[in-house]
Amino acid sequence: MRKRSTDSAKIVPSDITPYDRYMSRRALLAGGLTVAAVQSIGGFGRTAFAQPAGALTYVRNAALSVSDTPNSYRDVSTYNNYYEFGTDKSDPSENAQKFRTQPWNVTIGGEAEVTGTFSLEDILKPHPLEERVYRLRCVEAWSMVVPWIGFPLGDLLKRFKPTSKAKFVEFKTLYDPKQMPGQRTAVLEWPYVEGLRMDEAMHPLTLMAVGLYGKVLPNQNGAPLRLIVPWKYGFKGIKAIVSIKFTERAPRTTWAGAASNEYGFFANVNPAVDHPRWSQASERHIGSSAFGPRRPTLPFNGYAEQVASLYSGMDLRKYF
Amino acid sequence: MWQIRWVLKPLVFLACLIPALHLTAGALNATGVAHIGDISLGADPVKLMLHTCGRWTLNFVMITLCMTPLRDLTHWTIWLRFRRMFGLFAFFYVLLHFSVYLLLDQSGKLGALWQDIVKRPYITIGMLGLLLLIPLAVTSTNKAQRRLGRRWVRLHRLVYLIAILGVWHFWWQVKKDIREPLLYVCGLTLLLGYRLWKNRQTLARVSVARLAGTGAP
Numbered sequence: 001m002r003k004r005s006t007d008s009a010k011i012v013p014s015d016i017t018p019y020d021r022y023m024s025r026r027a028l029l030a031g032g033l034t035v036a037a038v039q040s041i042g043g044f045g046r047t048a049f050a051q052p053a054g055a056l057t058y059v060r061n062a063a064l065s066v067s068d069t070p071n072s073y074r075d076v077s078t079y080n081n082y083y084e085f086g087t088d089k090s091d092p093s094e095n096a097q098k099f100r101t102q103p104w105n106v107t108i109g110g111e112a113e114v115t116g117t118f119s120l121e122d123i124l125k126p127h128p129l130e131e132r133v134y135r136l137r138c139v140e141a142w143s144m145v146v147p148w149i150g151f152p153l154g155d156l157l158k159r160f161k162p163t164s165k166a167k168f169v170e171f172k173t174l175y176d177p178k179q180m181p182g183q184r185t186a187v188l189e190w191p192y193v194e195g196l197r198m199d200e201a202m203h204p205l206t207l208m209a210v211g212l213y214g215k216v217l218p219n220q221n222g223a224p225l226r227l228i229v230p231w232k233y234g235f236k237g238i239k240a241i242v243s244i245k246f247t248e249r250a251p252r253t254t255w256a257g258a259a260s261n262e263y264g265f266f267a268n269v270n271p272a273v274d275h276p277r278w279s280q281a282s283e284r285h286i287g288s289s290a291f292g293p294r295r296p297t298l299p300f301n302g303y304a305e306q307v308a309s310l311y312s313g314m315d316l317r318k319y320f
Numbered sequence: 321m322w323q324i325r326w327v328l329k330p331l332v333f334l335a336c337l338i339p340a341l342h343l344t345a346g347a348l349n350a351t352g353v354a355h356i357g358d359i360s361l362g363a364d365p366v367k368l369m370l371h372t373c374g375r376w377t378l379n380f381v382m383i384t385l386c387m388t389p390l391r392d393l394t395h396w397t398i399w400l401r402f403r404r405m406f407g408l409f410a411f412f413y414v415l416l417h418f419s420v421y422l423l424l425d426q427s428g429k430l431g432a433l434w435q436d437i438v439k440r441p442y443i444t445i446g447m448l449g450l451l452l453l454i455p456l457a458v459t460s461t462n463k464a465q466r467r468l469g470r471r472w473v474r475l476h477r478l479v480y481l482i483a484i485l486g487v488w489h490f491w492w493q494v495k496k497d498i499r500e501p502l503l504y505v506c507g508l509t510l511l512l513g514y515r516l517w518k519n520r521q522t523l524a525r526v527s528v529a530r531l532a533g534t535g536a537p
Contacts, residue, residue, distance in 0.1 A: 079363035087497040090362070140495065142364060187497050258496060277442060277493060279435075284425070290350035290365045293427040 054216040058129035058149050064205060065133035066302065068145040070213075071287040076146050077218045079286060081138065082239055083188055084173065084180035085220065091182070092220035099179055101224040101240075110170070110246035113161035120224055124210065126159070127151035131214070132207060137269045137301045139233035139255075143283040148228055149211030154202040157244075162198070166246035169201045170194075171227060171238045188254055194227065194238035195251035195265065199310055205230055205303060231303040233267045264320040268311065269301035273320045324401060332402060336409045339376050340416065343369050366424045373417035378490060378504055380410035381483045385511040392518070404460050407479070411457040414450050442492035449485035452478050480515075483508055 070076075082092035085099075104120040129149050137143045157169065175191035177183040183190045200206060207228040210217055217223035222239025229236050235255050245251075255263035262276055271281045282294040300307050311319075346361035347369065348354040361368045384406040387399040426432045436443045456476055459465070465472050487508050491501040 075363045083496075089364070142367070274439075277440060279439075284364065284366060286363045290347075290361075291424050294425070 056129055056149050056211045056214060058131050061130040061132050066135055070133055070147045071144045073213045075287045077221060082220060084182045086182050087187060095181055096219035099219040104224050107243045108160050111163045111166040112246045127155055134230040135301050136234055137283060139235055141278060141283050142286055144286050147213055148207060148209040150207040150209035152204055153206045153208045156208055157201060162246045165248045167198055168247045168250050169196050170245045170247050170251035171241050172243035173238055174240045174242045188258055192238060192254045193251060194236055195253050205306055231269060231300040231307045233269060236267050266319050270299060270316055271297040273317055339372060343372055369420045373413050373420060377410050377413040377417055378486050380406050380413060381486055382507055384410060389514050408460060411453050414453060418450055442489050445485045446489035449482045452482050480512060
């Protein structure tokens with residue numbers, strides 16, 4: 001439902017960049033990227049992860065960053081799950097290189113006063129970028145530390161004035177089997193769907209990421225727009241987002257739909273609640289000494305102080 | 321035939337070692353002890369070692385189970401001269417698989433191992449498969465074969481159960497993409513199905529022969 005609002009936070013037509021100017025900016029950016037690419041190929045040699053990477057302007061948010069040493073750009077960009085590009089950890093970096101992230105639109109819908117389809121540029125424009133070094137814990141019991149570049153999801157959501165009926169936010173990934181070879185097989189139900197409760201979405205730690213290591217997100221890490229919720233298992237961090245919808249009921253998320261006894265809607269990192277088939281009590285930290293011991297997994301991935309109160313009174317064994 | 325014993329067998333033996341040598345080189349590179357070529361075990365060396373050894377265990381169980389059908393198809397008995405070697409390589413890789421799991425993944429904590437065996441069905445059946453392989457490896461010598469006679473054959477039929485446990489173990493630990501374990505299921509179904517079929521044929525032949533025998537005037 002589309003309602004009129006006179007509030008200044010609303011996106012007014014004059015805020016929206018005319019299409020031709022938007023495209024010419026993009027062309028300019030792309031030109032710059034080519035130069036960067038040539039330089040980076042020289043630097044990286046023949047490795048697969050050498051790719052154009054636009055530098056971003058951002059400030060470091062030390063208060064919301066962990067002090068752990070981040071994993072190398074190579075580890076972060078060549079070892080991850082992104083089933084749209086294949087189920088092996090190395091598949092995304094191999095198969096996502098030609099993925100087109102421009103032009104990109106995001107549709108905002110559901111229980112909000114401002115809805116419609118917006119260009120990525122309009123989505124991003126009002127938000128200053130910051131760097132946050134977050135822990136990342138995969139449900140498969142491995143972990144990394146990643147310096148993301150992004151902005152609080154809450155700041156973005158507020159612009160669309162969610163109504164009192166908006167209790168949850170649902171996200172969807174692009175569905176394009178031509179570009180995403182993994183979507184040609186029914187390994188999961190496509191498109192990928194994730195969701196957050198409204199208070200989780202509005203939490204200051206919840207990040208819309210557009211970059212890592214100071215540069216535009218590599219395609220394999222979810223470019224151009226992805227979600228990061230550091231106290232939840234990695235699969236909550238939906239990639240290549242094209243749709244954000246405010247809903248009254250909890251959305252049916254992809255992994256919970258695929259195996260509801262193994263993956264829950266909340267998916268908070270919890271060493272006390274094991275996956276039915278493997279332990280979540282400890283994790284193998286990628287990139288630390290190759291054969292070092294496993295590390296104990298922390299409740300809420302070490303963010304308990306900031307987020308545990310969101311779940312007070314909830315049985316986390318039931319709502320896993 | 322000295323060529324088989326002194327040329328072919330050593331060559332096959334070396335070929336079977338390639339995955340283990342590759343992992344060793346990769347592990348040395350990963351720890352920085354050595355720099356052998358371009359070999360890398362990726363971002364998560366422990367997982368790669370674990371999975372590679374597990375896969376090769378299954379591969380060698382499958383290869384071992386191929387020898388008899390190959391003999392039947394080709395009428396060459398040479399296949400059977402390699403069966404023991406392949407079987408022992410399955411045992412070798414399952415020991416590596418288990419060692420990587422216990423020493424590198426669980427840092428040698430026996431308590432954690434026991435917890436896993438008790439709590440996680442896929443580890444329980446994997447462990448069972450490994451334990452069942454031990455008597456087969458121990459009785460793989462000519463001497464044991466002679467001493468056990470007919471019982472040896474019966475004992476070594478355990479390999480069918482072990483193969484099922486192994487594939488099951490793989491299937492159960494996969495997160496979602498079951499295509500690879502499914503391949504092993506298909507292979508194993510063929511190999512075990514062939515044996516069932518052959519068994520029925522033989523039984524039929526025996527009963528026909530018996531009938532013919534008793535029915536003769």
